[in-house]
Amino acid sequence: MRFKKLYIFIVILSLNVSSLWAQSNNDVKTKDTTTWNKFIPDYVKLQYAGGIGFLSAGVGYTFFKQHLDVSLFYGYVPKWFTVDDLHSISLQFTAKLFRIKASKNVEILPLNIGWYIHHTFGSKFWVKLPDNYPDGYYWWSPGLNAGVFIGGEIKTKLLANKTPASGLAFYVRAGSRDLYLASKAGNKSIPLTDIIELGFGVALYR
């Protein structure tokens, strides 16, 4: 069952990647003419850690002249890192505040800030308080959490010549989530590093 979800996701992801390939082979990279092309994601991302999975794969779109990214990630934690493997999805909004053109081929985005919501699959991680509890018994839900992060990105033209993609970017991020921040609040004895979610990843832009 768990692997079925993962499988479906990989299929969807590979379809996106292959459509990206197919599209650019027809040399329509700069001009989206068909309706289908409009829906092709602007990038695919692969992220390590960051609180949303051991590895997470994401697709998304950019808005406002590439100042806002909206991405959907599927994250996976294999069970050798935990007790039972974990599957989750997260929706992320990343505002890219500054862009510095370092050279013809390199662009530096020194300050990206973001907000995300994260859902972990499984009945243990309920979103709506189950029926066996009176209203408001637990004020949070283990299945739906939110977090914030800041980070940076370096966009390069790597792979642009050899593949249909327009470039490859590397990013890092540091964040924290609601339940960690609530735990830290009022507790000097909890080290700040304990509530930080570090992560990094690559993004392949079309």
Next chain:
Amino acid sequence: MFMTIKKMKNIIKILFLVSVVLFTSCTDAFDYSSYVIDFNEINCGVNNKNLQKLKTKSTSDTIKIAFTGDSHRFYDELESFVSKVNEVNQIVDFDFVVHVGDIADFGLPKQYLWGNSYLLNLDIPYFVLLGNHDMVGNGGQAYQKMFGDYNFSFIYGDVKFVFLNSNSREFQFNGKVPDINWLDNQLKPDDDFRYAVVIFHVPPTDADFDANLTESFHETLDKYNNVLFCVHGHLHHFETYKPFSDSITYINVYGTEYRKFNTITIYNGEYNVSEYAF
């Protein structure tokens, strides 16, 4: 073109170095999920390890126990509790410490680690009982990994200490929590103990306790006439009371947030309760 490739290579090198530094300096901060249960050796099987420690302690005819519980997100208070117990222990010589549950407010594995990080500094053995909050999300699995079984018991001196999971609501009031048969078996008189002390998180007077089991619960406690008293948490405050028509006293021990803790001294079938502020 040559220059830019070289530049890019440098950038990649820098990125690589930064990653290596980040990796080696704070690998723990590379969080995979708030539900990853990945405890190191020191944070596994804690109750059992403490039982082994307790067994090496020479027993006298007086048993002294310090209690806390419901520490939730009162981490600074839990830290103060531990240093106060260690300080008082120099004079009083406690046998062990009991945490009556709710060590992890959101049931997060990380909260288990935080809670236990303070308790690990105790100079004396300690035991942590399962609370309802400890079970949220995959907290139940984290409890099993870190502390062990939901129901457990041990004999120390002439007293059997019975730790009972009474979080009925977390088990959808399935009629099996608390496990009355298990409790009955534990209390069955034996040559190895004279008295029993029963410790649980949710008291039978609470709506979170399975109302269908309340009667059989107190009948079982009364059955063998060997239960000295019961201890519980969940309500955070301190109170000594007799909820049923039997003679068994219930002691609701202070939650950590009160910056007070209760101690119970047991001597020859008698006991007294006192408190310390921290």
